[in-house]
Amino acid sequence: MIRVAHAALPLSLATLALFTPGTACAFEATQRQDGVTLHYRDASDAVPEAIRTRIIDTFFKAYLPQRADFHPHAASEVAIVIDPAYDGIAYVGEKAKASTITINPAWLAKHTGDTDLVTHEAMHIVQGYPEYANARVPGWLVEGIADYARDRYGVDNAAAGWALPLTVKEGQTAETGYRVTGAFLKWSEAAHPGLVKALDGALRSGRYTPALWQTHTGHTLPDLWTAYAKAATR
Ligand SMILES: [Zn+2]
Numbered sequence: 513m514i515r516v517a518h519a520a521l522p523l524s525l526a527t528l529a530l531f532t533p534g535t536a537c538a539f540e541a542t543q544r545q546d547g548v549t550l551h552y553r554d555a556s557d558a559v560p561e562a563i564r565t566r567i568i569d570t571f572f573k574a575y576l577p578q579r580a581d582f583h584p585h586a587a588s589e590v591a592i593v594i595d596p597a598y599d600g601i602a603y604v605g606e607k608a609k610a611s612t613i614t615i616n617p618a619w620l621a622k623h624t625g626d627t628d629l630v631t632h633e634a635m636h637i638v639q640g641y642p643e644y645a646n647a648r649v650p651g652w653l654v655e656g657i658a659d660y661a662r663d664r665y666g667v668d669n670a671a672a673g674w675a676l677p678l679t680v681k682e683g684q685t686a687e688t689g690y691r692v693t694g695a696f697l698k699w700s701e702a703a704h705p706g707l708v709k710a711l712d713g714a715l716r717s718g719r720y721t722p723a724l725w726q727t728h729t730g731h732t733l734p735d736l737w738t739a740y741a742k743a744a745t746r
Pocket of ligand 1: 632633
């Protein structure tokens with residue numbers, strides 16, 4: 513997901529209590545690969561070494577090709593911050609936090625195979641769109657592209673039981689977002705190679721309009737979805 517900075521909650525007293533000096537020892541590491549530097553910070557050493565190693569490995573395996581394929585000028589300095597005070601799953605923020613992936617360690621403790629959540633979040637850094645969740649940068653498309661990328665660049669999605677859906681359920685549309693939109697993008701990209709890259713570029717430069725679907729596929733967005741839904745239910 514993407515989280516807007518102004519929605520950040522203040523630290524509560526209960527949260528601060530978790531950081532009583534002496535009860536936690538911080539883990540920090542910096543790694544470089546092919547021009548990208550990753551700063552990994554886990555202030556309370558909440559994530560076990562085996563999972564930490566997989567997270568860092570997954571980050572480089574996903575981010576380097578995502579960046580090369582979609583946005584070579586995307587951040588070359590990235591941070592992964594393990595934050596027990598964050599009660600979601602993982603997010604990339606705005607402005608100063610636009611190249612920081614924050615992860616809730618409690619989620620990883622319960623879903624130890626879900627290290628490709630980093631692949632979804634890394635794509636948000638590559639996206640680096642100037643806005644989020646409005647007509648120029650629709651949230652459903654931003655999250656759909658991130659899940660399309662998780663499928664395409666993921667290291668071990670099967671370990672999390674994660675996959676793009678093969679069928680369409682009643683009530684779903686192109687604008688449902690996340691995996692539903694991701695599967696639709698994968699099908700559309702196969703029929704119209706270059707579509708996702710074109711959409712991504714338009715979103716980044718503020719040129720996105722629904723008419724782009726017609727330009728790149730010859731079909732309106734609703735018509736393309738109808739064709740996909742028909743193919744997916746066969
Ligand atoms: Zn996301």
